[in-house]
Amino acid sequence: MNVRNCVKCGKIFNYITGPPICPTCKSELEERFQITKRYIRDNPHANIAxxxxxxxxSIKMIHQWVREERLIFSEDSPIGISCEICDTSIRTGRFCDVCKADIQHNLGGAYDNKEAIENFKRSRGKKEEMRFLNRDRD
Ligand SMILES: [Zn+2]
Ligand SMILES: [Zn+2]
Known part of the structure; x- marks a missing residue:
């Protein structure tokens, strides 16, 4: 049996998988998520604060939900989320569709490999620079 302390309330519980949160806190968090999701839908112009x-x-929690693509903001929401690689504004997650496809293609979908993402970002920047130089030459 795998027993752990809940990261939220400290209670000991039978850990199975996922984040180390006890069932009580988990359902509470899920309820919060539903409330937040509804609030964003009803108030598309609300900011994170x-x-x-x-x-x-917590703002941290909201960010996490966005990263997990569970929360999606409206097109004209004041919450500016941008792609971690190219800075294009996106509505949810961490990367725009183009970069996501590129990561999938070039890194085999290693979205959590920070080093690989950094390298990818750098090589991407170089490519952009080259394109720019080429354009200059025309
Ligand atoms: Zn708990
Ligand atoms: Zn991008």
């Missing part, structure tokens, strides 16, 4: 305050969730 407002969402955090109104829904009683």
């Amino acid at each position: 407002e969402i955090s305050e109104e829904c009683d969730v």
Whole structure:
């Protein structure tokens, strides 16, 4: 049996998989998520601080949900999320569709490999620079 302490309330529980959170805290968090999701849908112009305050969730938590692509903001939302590689504005997650496809293609979908992403970002930057130089020459 795999027993762990819940990272939120410290209670000991039978750990199976996923984040080390006990079932009580997990369902509470899920409820918070639903509240947050509804709030964003009803208030598409709210910023992160407002969402955090109104829904009683930490800004860190909101960021995590965005990264997991569970929360999606509207097109004209004031919350600027940008692709970690090319800075294109996106509505959810960490990368734009183009970079996502590139990571999938070049790195075999290693989205969590920080070093690989950094290298990829650098090589991408170089490519952009080259394209720019080429354009200059025309
Ligand atoms: Zn707990
Ligand atoms: Zn991108």
